[in-house]
Amino acid sequence: MRILVRGAVASALAAVVLTGCGGGKESSGKPAASPTRASSKAPGTASGAPAAEGGDTVGAAGSACPLPVAFTTADKWRAKPVKLDGTALDALAKQGPFTMACEIDAKPAGNIGYLRAWTSTAAKGGTPRAALEAFVTADKNASKAAYTEIKAGSLPATEVVYETYSKLLDESKQEHALAVITPSGAVVLHLGGMDTEEHKEMLPAYELAKKSLRLNSQ
Numbered sequence: 001m002r003i004l005v006r007g008a009v010a011s012a013l014a015a016v017v018l019t020g021c022g023g024g025k026e027s028s029g030k031p032a033a034s035p036t037r038a039s040s041k042a043p044g045t046a047s048g049a050p051a052a053e054g055g056d057t058v059g060a061a062g063s064a065c066p067l068p069v070a071f072t073t074a075d076k077w078r079a080k081p082v083k084l085d086g087t088a089l090d091a092l093a094k095q096g097p098f099t100m101a102c103e104i105d106a107k108p109a110g111n112i113g114y115l116r117a118w119t120s121t122a123a124k125g126g127t128p129r130a131a132l133e134a135f136v137t138a139d140k141n142a143s144k145a146a147y148t149e150i151k152a153g154s155l156p157a158t159e160v161v162y163e164t165y166s167k168l169l170d171e172s173k174q175e176h177a178l179a180v181i182t183p184s185g186a187v188v189l190h191l192g193g194m195d196t197e198e199h200k201e202m203l204p205a206y207e208l209a210k211k212s213l214r215l216n217s218q
Helices: 002-016 088-093 128-137 196-212
Strands: 037-041 050-052 054-058 069-074 078-081 098-105 114-120 142-152 155-166 171-182 185-191
Touching: 069 196, 114 128, 114 196, 128 142, 128 155, 128 171, 128 185, 142 171, 142 196, 171 196, 185 196
Parallel strands: none
Antiparallel strands: 037 050, 054 069, 078 098, 098 114, 114 185, 142 155, 155 171, 171 185
């Protein structure tokens, strides 16, 4: 029954995915292939799952999505920039003071979900905690947020684990996000997923991005 529900939800989400903006909702079409992961476990991996194998570098000049930071994506995850087109759908790429700049699609690796990078120039000189709180509280469906001060790569960061309520699934699902402050403003990396099961399967990719995060000027 759960497989049927997940399939129906994936089809419904495909109908509302952003056009020309890369998608503000999780999209459909989960491939049959399983994600490729390394055999060793990464220390600190939130899920306890095997570490994700490294793929492309995102964020650096010449990459799919130039950003104030750079990080390594998991193998087979595919990045693409988010381009606003001046339509009402642009609202799906806004969350509080943040604008979605890049999304890294997990479907080629076998999962339904995205790791997304959001940027904001409004938080120059602010703190990672304040930036992340602004991002999370802008989602009216967010709850049970637990914040932690961490290092993302060598950068001071704040991380949050929280839940959002999905009307399509009629259940809450887990989310992870972290924020860092750069000379260009704040950057949030956010991992969603169609549901908590998908989310947990994708956590190694999020942990890889967190571990490899760095300023582009470095």
